[in-house]
Amino acid sequence: MPPTEKTAGLARVLAPADSKEPAIPIWLAREPGWLRSAPLSAAQKSWAEAQGTRASGGLRHVLVPTPDGRLAGVVVWLDEERSGRPELAIGHLPRLLPTGLYHLADEALDRELATVAWGLGAYRFRRYKSGEGEGSARLRLPTGVAAARAQAILEGVWLGRDLINTPAGDLGPQELEDAARALAERHAAQLTSIVGDDLLARNFPMIHAVGRASIRPPRLIDLSWGSPGAKRITLVGKGICFDTGGLDIKPASAMLLMKKDMAGAATVLALGHMIMATGLNLRLRILVAAAENSIAGNAFRPGDVLPSRLGRTVEIGNTDAEGRLVLADALALGDEERPDLMASFATLTGAARVALGPDLPPLYSDDDALAADIAEAGLSVGDPVWRLPFWDGYESTLDSAVADLSNVSEGAFAGSVTAALFLRRFVRQTRRFAHFDIFGWRPAPRALGPKGAETQVARAMFELLRRDCVGQQK
Ligand code: BES
Ligand code: ZN
Ligand code: ZN
DSSP states (O other): OOGGGGGGGGGGTEEOTTOOSOOEEEEEEOSGGGGGGSSSOHHHHHHHHHTOOOOOTTEEEEEEEOTTSSEEEEEEEEOTTOOSOGGGGGGGHHHHSOSEEEEEOOTTSOHHHHHHHHHHHHOOOOTTOOSOOOOOEEEEOOSTHHHHHHHHHHHHHHHHHHHHHSOTTTOOHHHHHHHHHHHHHHTTOEEEEEETTHHHHTTOHHHHHHHTTSSSOOEEEEEEEEOTTSEEEEEEEEEEEEEOOTTSOOOHHHHTTGGGGGHHHHHHHHHHHHHHHTTOSEEEEEEEEEEEEOOSTTOOOTTOEEOOTTSOOEEOSOTTOOHHHHHHHHHHHHHHTOOSEEEEEEOOOSHHHHHHOTTOOEEEESOHHHHHHHHHHHHHTTOOOEEOOOOGGGGGGGOOSSSSEESSOSSSSOHHHHHHHHHHTTOOSOSOEEEEEOOOEESSOBTTBOSEEOOTTHHHHHHHHHTTOOOOOO
């Protein structure tokens, strides 16, 4: 079963806007005085008050009964101290509420964001679970464009999460290509793929070197969509389907989660779906460098010197720094047509987590306005990023004694910055370049999803592109 099939499951947690089924109202109480003017009977008000009005850890919900003991509505109290948009707390509700159909009764809510939060919180990865699972709470979609956009966002994220959650045994470079191809077919996009030894013939030597030790051949997946005259956006994703570390093998604890090392690829497909499904006026190109970093007699080695698409030679200081190698060839290709914006998404370094933790991916860009716009767009939809510098002063740490550069820096400092600097060396013409060092994973359940895969920054970038913040290049 292809992992994309599970995205049809959105109907399990959302109902059409024109559904005739009666829906239970959800009220969001913003301040303690809300109850006085609430659309509830005196008995319901005192029941709600008796349950307590203080939220802790995000949200508290109170089920309000009808006089004959059925469910009349749900009052949600928000944590006063919490920061960010109140709509995001709605993500808790699908797992808290009894099975049934609900609707958002609060007029002041941003319905699109609240619906997205609901759908993100409701996601479950059930591919390998027997049985149907328990019934679930469904939310009636709002009317109009907000519903279509919310659905496109959710389909994108669910697709991306399914891909990341799928174990490497069932998702190699071929299956990643299959998912990209299914997406391309759905949106009438063009897709080509350069596979195995063809990568050498077509000058992608580093993607080939990283992936050649796997029996599942590496590939460069190239998807294009949209009108040729529109602004050109190129999204580049790291698609390492499993990262053993290569000959510089990872310890077991570090290898355990490495099925998610293709989260960058899943994220660009998720974002691509949002863009194509909502028909943004863009010329979209998605490049996925897909490979498995395996160990075999023909694996690339520490000390090897690799040629690259750009012509620069790269000395391998560590075979576990493989993501930047495959991305460098893909970025060099993207850069050749000088798009208006190019962005790379990659689970590139453990150091990014040391710096900012799992929930806040570093963003790198030399364009101050673009970086500020992305950060603001991300915050506004609960998909935050934090800017770190392309620090020129650390460029020399990538020096190599024998080649043009090394794939690792000498010291153990600023690992996420130096990885970003490595990538920037392969982007020579594109004016607006942004790179995201994502984690792709939620270590514990939160409002916006269960423990497991996350397509970090896909929603942030969609919000940016939707607002049309990307200027055209001269
Ligand atoms: N895929 C890893 C980075 C990673 C590890 C991301 C854990 C998220 C969670 C990447 O290929 C890698 O192994 N990077 C090395 C680079 C080092 C050898 C310079 C790292 O971060 O340790
Ligand atoms: Zn690695
Ligand atoms: Zn990796």
